[in-house]
Amino acid sequence: MTRWILSRPESLTEIEQLRLKAVLDDCPELDALTGHVRSFAQMLTERQGERLPQWLQAVRQDDLPSLHSLAAGIGRDRDAVIAGLTLPWGSGVVEGHVSRIKMLKRQMFGRAGFSLLRKRVLLA
Numbered sequence: 001m002t003r004w005i006l007s008r009p010e011s012l013t014e015i016e017q018l019r020l021k022a023v024l025d026d027c028p029e030l031d032a033l034t035g036h037v038r039s040f041a042q043m044l045t046e047r048q049g050e051r052l053p054q055w056l057q058a059v060r061q062d063d064l065p066s067l068h069s070l071a072a073g074i075g076r077d078r079d080a081v082i083a084g085l086t087l088p089w090g091s092g093v094v095e096g097h098v099s100r101i102k103m104l105k106r107q108m109f110g111r112a113g114f115s116l117l118r119k120r121v122l123l124a
Contacts, residue, residue, distance in 0.1 A: 005034050006041070032062045049085030052078065100124070 004012060004020040012020065024031040036059055043051050052074070059071040074081050084090075104120050 005037055009038075029064060033064055033067065036062070036064070036067060043085055047086055047088070049082040049087075052082050052085060 001020075001023065004016055009017065024034060036055070039051075039055055039058075043049065043055065056071050056075055056078075059067045101121055104124065105117060108117060108120070
């Protein structure tokens with residue numbers, strides 16, 4: 001079910017589409033969830049961050065507690081999420097360096113101080 005919901009509808013086989021439709025017809029909450037998930041995926045893949053406020057409002061109007069907590073978290077940092085959904089830049093390279101430094105720090109835990117960590121980071 002999760003794969004069917006998270007996949008693009010046109011990428012599903014005809015049998016999968018029929019089975020998903022049958023399940024969604026029987027469960028209105030899952031049907032609403034599917035609509036919100038696919039709408040968010042479209043915003044993400046097509047860089048339509050300006051649609052986020054309308055998406056948040058639509059999520060809050062439905063009786064889906066699990067999505068309400070997600071919407072509340074997104075709402076706390078709304079400007080950053082809109083920028084992430086809209087702008088072509090990302091922080092992937094920086095996050096990669098941070099992960100590498102954390103790995104080096106874990107390897108050295110309890111063995112040496114900051115000076116050795118600094119040398120390993122600079123020489124790596």
